[in-house]
Amino acid sequence: MTVTSGPHHEPDPGHWQSAVRPGEPQTLAPTIVALWRLQAALSWGITWLVTATGAMIISASWRWIPIGGMAVGAAVWIVVVPRMRHRRWTWQVDIDALELRYGIVVERRIAVPYFRIQQIDVTRGPLERLLDLASIEVTTASASGASRLPGIRASDAVSLRAELIDRARAATAEVEGDSRDAV
Amino acid sequence: MPSDLPPAPVPRPDVPFAAPRALHPATIVVGVPLLQIIQALLVPTAAALTAGSPLTFALLGMVITVGLVARTLAWHRFRYAFDGEVVSVSRGVISRQHRHVDIARIQQVEIDRPIIHRLLGVSTVRIDTAGSAADVELRVTAHRDAIALRDAIRRNQQRVLGGDIPAATTKPNDPGDRVASAGKLEPVLEVPIRHVVLAAITGRQLLVLPAVIGAAFQFIGGRFADQVGDRIAVVIGWTLRSLSVTSPSPTPPDGSWPLPGTNGAFAAVIVGSVVLAATVVSAAVVGVVRDGGFTLARDGDDLVVRRGWGSTRTSTIPLQRIQLVRIARNPVRRWLGFSAVRMHSAGRAVGADRRIIVPLLRNDRAVQLATWLLNVDALPKLERHPRAARRRRTWRWMRRLGLITVVAAVVRWVVTSDVVETSSPAQFVRSVTTVLANPGVEGLAWMIAGSLLIAALLAMALAAAEYRHLAHGLDDAVVACRRGTVGVATLVAPARRIQQVSVVANWWQRRLGLTSLTAHTAGAGGDLVIPDLDRDLADQHLQRLARLAATAGGASGRSDFHQDRHRTVVDEPDLHVGSEPSRGDVDT
Numbered sequence: 001m002t003v004t005s006g007p008h009h010e011p012d013p014g015h016w017q018s019a020v021r022p023g024e025p026q027t028l029a030p031t032i033v034a035l036w037r038l039q040a041a042l043s044w045g046i047t048w049l050v051t052a053t054g055a056m057i058i059s060a061s062w063r064w065i066p067i068g069g070m071a072v073g074a075a076v077w078i079v080v081v082p083r084m085r086h087r088r089w090t091w092q093v094d095i096d097a098l099e100l101r102y103g104i105v106v107e108r109r110i111a112v113p114y115f116r117i118q119q120i121d122v123t124r125g126p127l128e129r130l131l132d133l134a135s136i137e138v139t140t141a142s143a144s145g146a147s148r149l150p151g152i153r154a155s156d157a158v159s160l161r162a163e164l165i166d167r168a169r170a171a172t173a174e175v176e177g178d179s180r181d182a183v
Numbered sequence: 184m185p186s187d188l189p190p191a192p193v194p195r196p197d198v199p200f201a202a203p204r205a206l207h208p209a210t211i212v213v214g215v216p217l218l219q220i221i222q223a224l225l226v227p228t229a230a231a232l233t234a235g236s237p238l239t240f241a242l243l244g245m246v247i248t249v250g251l252v253a254r255t256l257a258w259h260r261f262r263y264a265f266d267g268e269v270v271s272v273s274r275g276v277i278s279r280q281h282r283h284v285d286i287a288r289i290q291q292v293e294i295d296r297p298i299i300h301r302l303l304g305v306s307t308v309r310i311d312t313a314g315s316a317a318d319v320e321l322r323v324t325a326h327r328d329a330i331a332l333r334d335a336i337r338r339n340q341q342r343v344l345g346g347d348i349p350a351a352t353t354k355p356n357d358p359g360d361r362v363a364s365a366g367k368l369e370p371v372l373e374v375p376i377r378h379v380v381l382a383a384i385t386g387r388q389l390l391v392l393p394a395v396i397g398a399a400f401q402f403i404g405g406r407f408a409d410q411v412g413d414r415i416a417v418v419i420g421w422t423l424r425s426l427s428v429t430s431p432s433p434t435p436p437d438g439s440w441p442l443p444g445t446n447g448a449f450a451a452v453i454v455g456s457v458v459l460a461a462t463v464v465s466a467a468v469v470g471v472v473r474d475g476g477f478t479l480a481r482d483g484d485d486l487v488v489r490r491g492w493g494s495t496r497t498s499t500i501p502l503q504r505i506q507l508v509r510i511a512r513n514p515v516r517r518w519l520g521f522s523a524v525r526m527h528s529a530g531r532a533v534g535a536d537r538r539i540i541v542p543l544l545r546n547d548r549a550v551q552l553a554t555w556l557l558n559v560d561a562l563p564k565l566e567r568h569p570r571a572a573r574r575r576r577t578w579r580w581m582r583r584l585g586l587i588t589v590v591a592a593v594v595r596w597v598v599t600s601d602v603v604e605t606s607s608p609a610q611f612v613r614s615v616t617t618v619l620a621n622p623g624v625e626g627l628a629w630m631i632a633g634s635l636l637i638a639a640l641l642a643m644a645l646a647a648a649e650y651r652h653l654a655h656g657l658d659d660a661v662v663a664c665r666r667g668t669v670g671v672a673t674l675v676a677p678a679r680r681i682q683q684v685s686v687v688a689n690w691w692q693r694r695l696g697l698t699s700l701t702a703h704t705a706g707a708g709g710d711l712v713i714p715d716l717d718r719d720l721a722d723q724h725l726q727r728l729a730r731l732a733a734t735a736g737g738a739s740g741r742s743d744f745h746q747d748r749h750r751t752v753v754d755e756p757d758l759h760v761g762s763e764p765s766r767g768d769v770d771t
Binding site: 096097099103105106107108109110111112113114115116140141142143144147171174175 | 529682683684685686687688689690693701703704705706709710722725726728729730732733734735
C-alpha cells in the first residue's frame, strides 16, 4: 500500500506543470470529502453498533439516549465535518517551503522548508485507491514527525513528489557549500 | 569472519581503523551492562539458592556457560572499522547486521567509562546520529583505541565538513591546517566542586532518597513499617539515654518510649532531621559522583564535555550540531541567582544522561555560555506577549484548580454527611443524588463558592507569574522563548537548525487573537514552543523562521559560524573561553 519515493525519480515536465501551481494556495481534490465520509461512516458505524447492542442488551428505559445521540453525532460527523475540513484545507508550494493550512476547531499552519526534507512518502490506503487518491508525507529531521498532505489525485501525487524532490535538491545544492547536512 | 564484511576501502595512511577490528576481549564479560547481567542471573540464582539441590546448581552453571559461550561468539563476530568516511560495524552470530554511518551524519561521539571499565583500561564508545536506529555502540574497546577512534572521526569530520572554512587561517596558533587543531583542547568552562554540590542539593536528585524511603516503606507494608518505626524509636531512645544517662529505666518490651519526657513528636523531629541530613548528603554525593570535575573544552569545532568522579564520561559534540540550549532556573536557584544550562544535539536520547547539562552557573555566565554555544553576540531582546495571553493563562489555571477544588468540596461534603450509603454502587449513587438534591444543600453551595473563590485568586496569582515570565525574541541567528511559573526556563534554538515551523490556534485562542508558534528542532531536545503570540506577529515569525530554516540561517548565519567568535575571552575563573587570559578581549 505504501510507495516510498526513490531519489532517482525522473520528473515529466509536461505532466506536472498542470498539477502543481507554485505560489498559489490549492485545495484538496473534492473526492477527499467522500473518503473522509467513508472513513467516518466506518468508524462511527462500528462504535454505534457496539453501543446500540450494549444498550439493547441492558434494555434500560434511557437506552434511546445514547443510541439517538450517537446517531446525531455520526450524522454531523459524516455529513457536515468532511465538507468543512475540505473548505479549510489549503496547501501551497511556496518559494522556500511547502505550506499546509488546515483545521476547523484547531487551526494549523505548517511550513516545511524544502532544504530540510529528508524523505517523501506517497501513501495510498485501500479506500484512497478506490477513490484514486494519494497522501504525501513529508518527513524532516524534526522530532515531532512527518507532515501529511492528504487528498491529492493519484496522478498529481507523482508530479508533486517530483516537484518537491527537485526543490529539495535545488535547495540543498544552494546551501550545500558550508553545511552538507541539514541536521 | 572477514568474508561477509563489506569490501574494505583503500586504507588511508592517517586512519588506523581502516582494517576491520575486533573489540577488546573484556567485551565477553563487561560488554553487557551489569544491570542486565544481574537481571539475567537473578531468577536462576534465586531458584538455585532456594531449592538448594545439585540439579538447580547444575542449571545455574548451564545458564552461565551458555551465556559465556553466547557472549564469546558475539565478541568473535563483532567487527568495526573506520575508513575516514564511514564507520562500519558488522555484528551478529546467527543473523548478521552491517551498519554504515557516514561521518557527516554523526552528531555526537561519547566515551563512557564506569569504574569497572577504568579498572580494566577499556571504554565504551557511542556514536550518535540524528536517526533513531543508526546508533553505534562499541562496548568495549581498549581506552587508547577509543580515544584514537574518536580523534580520527573528529579529524575526518573536520576534513569533510569544514574543508572550506576560511576561519582556520585566522587562528593565531594554527597554521591554516584544520586537522592540526584536533586533539588540542582549549578549556572553556569548569564547574567548581562547590557549585556541583550546590547544584545537587538544589536539584531534583534531592528528592531521590525520600522517594526511595517512601517506596521502601510502601513495599514493606504498613504493619512492617510500624514495627520499623518502633525499632527506630527504640534505637533513638536508647541512644539518647546512653548519651544523657539520666534515665536508667530499661526499654519496655512493647517498644513504647523508653525515656521519660521523650514523646513521639520529639522522635519524629529527630528522625526527620536525620532523614533530611541523609538526603542532602546523599544528593551531594550522587551529584559529585555524576558531575564532579565538570569541564567543557573546545577542540577545533567540537565541544568536549567531561564529567563524573568514579565513572567518567566524555562526550564530543560538533558545535554546529547543537539544536537547542535551555537555561533553566528552579525556584531555589532563581533565588540564589544560578541556572543550569542544558544543550541538546540531534543524537538519540536513551536515558537521562545523553543530553548534556552544565549543573550550575551564575545567571550571567549561563547566558554568556548560551551565546557562546550558539555563536551569537547576544540573545535577542525578549518581548512580552499580548495581555490576552494572561487571560488565557488565568483561564487555564482556573480550569485546573477550579475542577480540583470543586471535586474536593463535593467529596468532602458527601463523605461527611451521614446520609450516604455505601452498601452497593446503586445505593451509593442514589444516596449521593439525594444529598445533592436536598434543600439543605446551601452549605455545599457555600463550600463550592468559597473553594472557587480561593481557586480563582490562586489562578490569578499563578497566571500573573506565568505571564510575567512569558516572553520571546528572535533575530536572524536564534529564536528564544522564556516561560515558566515557579521555575523559569529560557529555550534558545539556532535558526540554522530549525527543521520546520508551524503555528496552531485553537478556538479559544482565536477568540483572544492568539496563536502558538512551534519551531521544530531535530533530536530529543523537543521543539521550541512560543505560546500565545499575537496572530499577525505569529504569521510574520513563521514566514521569517521558515525562510531562515530554508537557507540554513541565511548567508550571514552560515559563513561566519566558524569564525573566531567562539574564542570569546571572559575574565571569570570558571568560564575562560579561548586561550588568551587577557581582560582586553572581552566580547561586548
